[in-house]
Amino acid sequence: MLTRQKRALGEQAKIFKALGHPSRLLMVEALRDGEKCVCELRELVGDDMSTVSRHLAVLREAGIVSSEKRGTNIYYTLKLSCLGIFLECTARAVTRKAREQFEEPGAR
Amino acid sequence: MLTRQKRALGEQAKIFKALGHPSRLLMVEALRDGEKCVCELRELVGDDMSTVSRHLAVLREAGIVSSEKRGTNIYYTLKLSCLGIFLECTARAVTRKAREQFEEPGAR
DNA sequence: CTGATATTTGCCAATTTAGCCAAAAAGACA
DNA sequence: TGTCTTTTTGGCTAAATTGGCAAATATCAG
Numbered sequence: 001m002l003t004r005q006k007r008a009l010g011e012q013a014k015i016f017k018a019l020g021h022p023s024r025l026l027m028v029e030a031l032r033d034g035e036k037c038v039c040e041l042r043e044l045v046g047d048d049m050s051t052v053s054r055h056l057a058v059l060r061e062a063g064i065v066s067s068e069k070r071g072t073n074i075y076y077t078l079k080l081s082c083l084g085i086f087l088e089c090t091a092r093a094v095t096r097k098a099r100e101q102f103e104e105p106g107a108r
Numbered sequence: 109m110l111t112r113q114k115r116a117l118g119e120q121a122k123i124f125k126a127l128g129h130p131s132r133l134l135m136v137e138a139l140r141d142g143e144k145c146v147c148e149l150r151e152l153v154g155d156d157m158s159t160v161s162r163h164l165a166v167l168r169e170a171g172i173v174s175s176e177k178r179g180t181n182i183y184y185t186l187k188l189s190c191l192g193i194f195l196e197c198t199a200r201a202v203t204r205k206a207r208e209q210f211e212e213p214g215a216r
Numbered sequence: 217c218t219g220a221t222a223t224t225t226g227c228c229a230a231t232t233t234a235g236c237c238a239a240a241a242a243g244a245c246a
Numbered sequence: 247t248g249t250c251t252t253t254t255t256g257g258c259t260a261a262a263t264t265g266g267c268a269a270a271t272a273t274c275a276g
Contacts, residue, residue: 006130011202012195013130020125022117038223051265053224063205072222072274082197087120089190094119097171129234146253159235161254180244180252218276225270232263240255
């Protein structure tokens, strides 16, 4: 039973880990307004196609996105819908932190 | 201007990356109901004190927690309050995923 | 079947991260 | 002062991650 909880914790960490890369975060952000094919995402992040494909695999294995082959392309969709709000929250935290670090050296 | 956005994306990814480790996630989860000293957190995760200290540094540098020296101990506090809801959401996603993988092999 | 396009996979080098031990810091306190 | 106690840091090794190129796969259009 303890093992189950530990496994769950690891799976949960996997979600965060998958989101912990600029390119992957950018792609997930883009997927918030609808599915995109790999080629669109490749264009967005500018990396090699193979690199993008691997990033997407990480997101897929974490359960954050799902993929569907349709016609000649593969489309990726955001599965973890609750992510949106948290993305906004972290974005705010980042600007807040930047402001603090900007003010601090001048203060005191 | 583009550089600023890129930097912000990196900072945001840093938050997720910091949360992408079982021990760190466990500690953050524990901090949801109030500050804890390093020794308490060490006991919680069971790792070497030095390891825990480094994990906490990662969380601190990402801006997720803050620390305060008081008396003989150092207390860590959760700063990113919006995290709570998302933690619950990801926990649900994990159990959902586990259920899906449990059913799938049997089905069809 | 052949060729063109979209995506994934195998392999490899470079960088980063994790975790431990020992040593250093910083207080508290006698 | 010296000596506990708590926490951080230096240094090291093992393991994981990243990203590119080339090759494999799959699928569509003739």
